[in-house]
Amino acid sequence: MKKTLIAAGIATMISGSAMAESIGATIASFDDNFLTVMRNAMTDHAESIDGVDIQVEDATNDVGKQLNQIQNFIAAGVDAIIVNPVDTDATAAMSKAAADAGIPMVYLNREPVNVNELPENQSFVGSNEIESGTLSAFEVCKELRAAGKSGGANVVVMMGQLSNQAAVQRTKDVKDVVGMDMCNFMTIVEEQTANWSRVESQDLMTNWISGGVEFDAVLANNDEMAIGAIQGMKAAGIDMADVVVGGVDATSDALAAMKAGDLDVTVFQDAGGQGAGSVDTALKLIAGEEVDQKVYIPFQLVTPANVDQF
Amino acid sequence: MVGESAAGAALPGTKKKRHWPPELNALIGLIGIAIIFEILGWVVRDQSFFGNIVRLKIMILQVSIIGIIAIGVTQVIITGGIDLSSGSVVGATAMIAMSFAQVGTYDKAIFLEQGWVDLPVIVPIIVGLACGLLAGFINGALIAYTKIPPFIATLGMMVSARGVAKWWTKGQPVSFPTDQFAALGEGMMPVFIFLGILLLFHLIMTYTVYGKHTYAIGSNQDAARMSGINVERHLVLVYSIAGLLAGVAAMVLAARGLTAQSGMGVMYELDAIAMTVIGGVSLAGGRGSLIGTAIGMLIFGVIISGFTFIRLDAFYQEMIKGGIIVGAVVADVYRQKRRAAES
Numbered sequence: 001m002k003k004t005l006i007a008a009g010i011a012t013m014i015s016g017s018a019m020a021e022s023i024g025a026t027i028a029s030f031d032d033n034f035l036t037v038m039r040n041a042m043t044d045h046a047e048s049i050d051g052v053d054i055q056v057e058d059a060t061n062d063v064g065k066q067l068n069q070i071q072n073f074i075a076a077g078v079d080a081i082i083v084n085p086v087d088t089d090a091t092a093a094m095s096k097a098a099a100d101a102g103i104p105m106v107y108l109n110r111e112p113v114n115v116n117e118l119p120e121n122q123s124f125v126g127s128n129e130i131e132s133g134t135l136s137a138f139e140v141c142k143e144l145r146a147a148g149k150s151g152g153a154n155v156v157v158m159m160g161q162l163s164n165q166a167a168v169q170r171t172k173d174v175k176d177v178v179g180m181d182m183c184n185f186m187t188i189v190e191e192q193t194a195n196w197s198r199v200e201s202q203d204l205m206t207n208w209i210s211g212g213v214e215f216d217a218v219l220a221n222n223d224e225m226a227i228g229a230i231q232g233m234k235a236a237g238i239d240m241a242d243v244v245v246g247g248v249d250a251t252s253d254a255l256a257a258m259k260a261g262d263l264d265v266t267v268f269q270d271a272g273g274q275g276a277g278s279v280d281t282a283l284k285l286i287a288g289e290e291v292d293q294k295v296y297i298p299f300q301l302v303t304p305a306n307v308d309q310f
Numbered sequence: 311m312v313g314e315s316a317a318g319a320a321l322p323g324t325k326k327k328r329h330w331p332p333e334l335n336a337l338i339g340l341i342g343i344a345i346i347f348e349i350l351g352w353v354v355r356d357q358s359f360f361g362n363i364v365r366l367k368i369m370i371l372q373v374s375i376i377g378i379i380a381i382g383v384t385q386v387i388i389t390g391g392i393d394l395s396s397g398s399v400v401g402a403t404a405m406i407a408m409s410f411a412q413v414g415t416y417d418k419a420i421f422l423e424q425g426w427v428d429l430p431v432i433v434p435i436i437v438g439l440a441c442g443l444l445a446g447f448i449n450g451a452l453i454a455y456t457k458i459p460p461f462i463a464t465l466g467m468m469v470s471a472r473g474v475a476k477w478w479t480k481g482q483p484v485s486f487p488t489d490q491f492a493a494l495g496e497g498m499m500p501v502f503i504f505l506g507i508l509l510l511f512h513l514i515m516t517y518t519v520y521g522k523h524t525y526a527i528g529s530n531q532d533a534a535r536m537s538g539i540n541v542e543r544h545l546v547l548v549y550s551i552a553g554l555l556a557g558v559a560a561m562v563l564a565a566r567g568l569t570a571q572s573g574m575g576v577m578y579e580l581d582a583i584a585m586t587v588i589g590g591v592s593l594a595g596g597r598g599s600l601i602g603t604a605i606g607m608l609i610f611g612v613i614i615s616g617f618t619f620i621r622l623d624a625f626y627q628e629m630i631k632g633g634i635i636v637g638a639v640v641a642d643v644y645r646q647k648r649r650a651a652e653s
Contacts, residue, residue: 199567
């Protein structure tokens with residue numbers, strides 16, 4: 001209680017100027033590269049608009065902490081709250097807290113479980129997660145066909161953290177693509193988690209190679225793992241021209257790997273567009289304008305043909 | 311290996327009578343696990359688990375970086391302390407050291423504007439060692455002079471160092487090091503660095519005053535003080551070395567992945583502690599050896615590769631890994647009880 005009051009006091013001091021619209025934002029984790037790009041775009045955009053104050057908190061991947069941060073924002077009387085949820089299943093309580101206080105709320109990047117039952121003044125800004133894994137896997141399928149492997153191709157799948165919705169969804173997308181008539185020549189021979197991590201994926205790839213696993217394509221749930229897989233394959237002397245590697249995220253490291261001819265496919269999730277979009281949506285909700293329940297920022301496929309545009 | 315571990319049983323504070331050394335239990339565990347995977351290999355995959363050079367290499371390579379941390383953690387645990395900060399120190403050191411190791415051709419290099427790019431490799435190495443040493447020194451000084459429990463002091467460092475890791479570049483990853491820096495993590499280099507450090511500290515712990523004092527403090531701190539050991543100064547030294555080794559691990563890790571990220575090293579401290587404990591080092595202090603820790607490390611390496619080899623689902627991997635850690639400690643407690651009953 002005392003803590004809440006102090007936090008409220010400090011928050012009012014910071015966002016005290018009379019006419020300003022104050023926005024409180026809580027981000028799942030400051031560690032994550034993608035979320036960092038998104039967060040920076042969000043603060044830059046908010047600062048570029050006159051009379052908008054934004055305060056950003058790090059939820060350090062802790063659901064409980066995030067809920068506390070939201071309650072602190074409410075106590076501080078912010079005009080809108082932006083939430084990048086730690087856990088997309090834990091959003092009902094957040095929606096309720098904000099709705100009870102009558103404060104508009106925007107979910108950012110990760111689709112909340114209650115997205116279809118959101119109250120009037122709440123909205124979701126992000127990308128349609130189903131697109132990313134599908135775009136990547138389908139492009140890999142096309143490239144395997146183009147390489148004349150439509151008679152049969154082995155694929156290995158590297159999954160992100162198993163507790164993460166995106167990892168589950170992207171892995172399912174891969175399987176859906178493999179189930180399509182056009183792509184059913186692909187066989188998933190290995191599927192294992194490397195926890196989104198480059199070094200773990202390097203080790204996993206080496207373990208696979210040591211087991212005599214043969215494959216024509218690597219489908220990773222994110223770019224970090226795709227890069228780790230590439231490093232592992234290179235160390236084993238595999239020619240990167242023989243293997244199609246697909247990731248998701250289009251990080252700057254991944255784009256460099258693509259320009260070097262190692263990475264073949266990735267998908268650009270517009271982190272900056274989402275971050276800025278969340279601020280715009282929050283301002284619209286504050287002004288009482290009509291806003292769609294889901295504001296989708298599209299994914300874009302990145303291949304060596306268009307890599308220079310990113 | 312067995313002969314060397316016998317030296318551990320003849321340390322000050324323990325009786326001269328030959329005991330079943332804890333390292334031997336770990337070694338038997340390692341061999342047992344190895345045999346299980348070898349058999350499963352023939353059953354499930356129709357091939358040998360160990361008869362494969364690439365696999366033997368990756369088994370050691372994938373745990374050698376945490377192994378470097380574990381060498382420092384072992385010494386801390388032998389003094390009866392604990393170090394929870396290693397993983398976060400790895401994150402912070404990797405970020406800071408790597409930012410001095412970037413190539414000038416990368417347009418997002420952290421110190422591009424200052425022109426601090428393409429620096430000779432010695433610069434990031436010194437910066438990295440200094441970061442690790444500083445973190446360890448703060449841990450040690452807090453524990454020795456404010457008398458707060460090691461658990462709390464290093465817990466504080468764990469949180470703070472992770473904060474430093476994020477603050478340094480505001481969360482941006484730091485990639486594209488110079489070739490000389492990348493060489494630290496290339497191929498089997500992490501293993502060689504690990505082996506060099508292991509040999510060095512094994513000799514130090516076995517044959518020098520430093521080692522004897524470390525065991526003495528862990529066995530009985532008051533007795534050690536009575537016998538004229540400067541306990542405070544020694545603790546600062548032990549924690550500083552642990553921090554320094556976390557710094558080394560950080561640079562090897564960053565060089566291996568060719569990137570530093572603020573989330574690097576999460577949970578490494580727990581893996582390092584687990585390796586140490588599986589290797590027969592007692593959390594009560596005063597007992598155990600680096601050879602044991604090295605065996606504990608190999609057990610980790612074998613099970614990671616083994617699980618992937620027999621295509622065990624990732625969910626079960628974590629469950630079994632947890633079981634092995636607890637099982638090792640149960641065995642240790644049982645052994646201590648039996649020893650107490652004997653004497």
